Amino acid sequence: DAGVIQSPRHEVTEMGQEVTLRCKPISGHDYLFWYRQTMMRGLELLIYFNNNVPIDDSGMPEDRFSAKMPNASFSTLKIQPSEPRDSAVYFCASSSNPGWGDMYEQFFGPGTRLTVL
Amino acid sequence: SQQGEEDPQALSIQEGENATMNCSYKTSINNLQWYRQNSGRGLVHLILIRSNEREKHSGRLRVTLDTSKKSSSLLITASRAADTASYFCATDAARPNRLAFGKGNQVVVIP
Numbered sequence: 001d002a003g004v005i006q007s008p009r010h011e012v013t014e015m016g017q018e019v020t021l022r023c024k025p026i027s028g029h030d031y032l033f034w035y036r037q038t039m040m041r042g043l044e045l046l047i048y049f050n051n052n053v054p055i056d057d058s059g060m061p062e063d064r065f066s067a068k069m070p071n072a073s074f075s076t077l078k079i080q081p082s083e084p085r086d087s088a089v090y091f092c093a094s095s096s097n098p099g100w101g102d103m104y105e106q107f108f109g110p111g112t113r114l115t116v117l
Numbered sequence: 118s119q120q121g122e123e124d125p126q127a128l129s130i131q132e133g134e135n136a137t138m139n140c141s142y143k144t145s146i147n148n149l150q151w152y153r154q155n156s157g158r159g160l161v162h163l164i165l166i167r168s169n170e171r172e173k174h175s176g177r178l179r180v181t182l183d184t185s186k187k188s189s190s191l192l193i194t195a196s197r198a199a200d201t202a203s204y205f206c207a208t209d210a211a212r213p214n215r216l217a218f219g220k221g222n223q224v225v226v227i228p
Binding site: 048110 | 150152160161162221
């Protein structure tokens with residue numbers, strides 16, 4: 001398996017523009033997570049899906065952020081409009097539920113480094 | 118908020134030495150995990166220890182868990198330059214089916 005795939009790897013945009021980040025999870029994984037990493041705040045969970053359904057979006061900073069998972073092999077994180085404070089590395093991760101209620105290991109993608117000017 | 122808190126925050130050691138880092142958490146957990154992040158890369162899972170386990174080994178890694186103190190330690194023995202990375206602990210206590218990561222512990226191994 002190729003692992004979790006994210007695109008683009010780098011994105012530079014201007015304030016006010018729409019940004020779409022993409023993720024392909026590992027085949028067979030039923031959980032998908034979006035994280036944001038900054039020096040100041042560390043690694044923050046934004047939203048996660050189970051079987052394509054958003055379960056917890058309490059980490060989404062504000063209405064400018066939205067995420068979708070139209071099928072088991074694809075998810076997007078959209079920022080509209082983007083702001084300089086959105087500059088960060090965004091990671092997608094996936095995992096499978098072992099079935100006994102606790103959280104199994106997560107597999108991370110390489111991340112998208114977003115710079116908003 | 119982050120559940121795990123690693124200590125020390127930064128560590129610089131010579132190749133061949135052992136590196137130890139600690140993680141504390143606040144509430145009961147089902148399991149605790151350690152991840153490594155190389156510069157510019159995503160996190161990679163290293164080891165998982167369940168709440169009913171006290172110690173676990175994987176290659177040069179040794180993890181301990183003390184649920185009474187709500188703390189864990191990660192020991193890397195005979196460190197190599199390739200071990201230079203940030204190490205994160207993560208717990209599943211914050212909410213069901215999600216992990217809360219600590220702020221990370223940067224380890225630099227000098228050849």
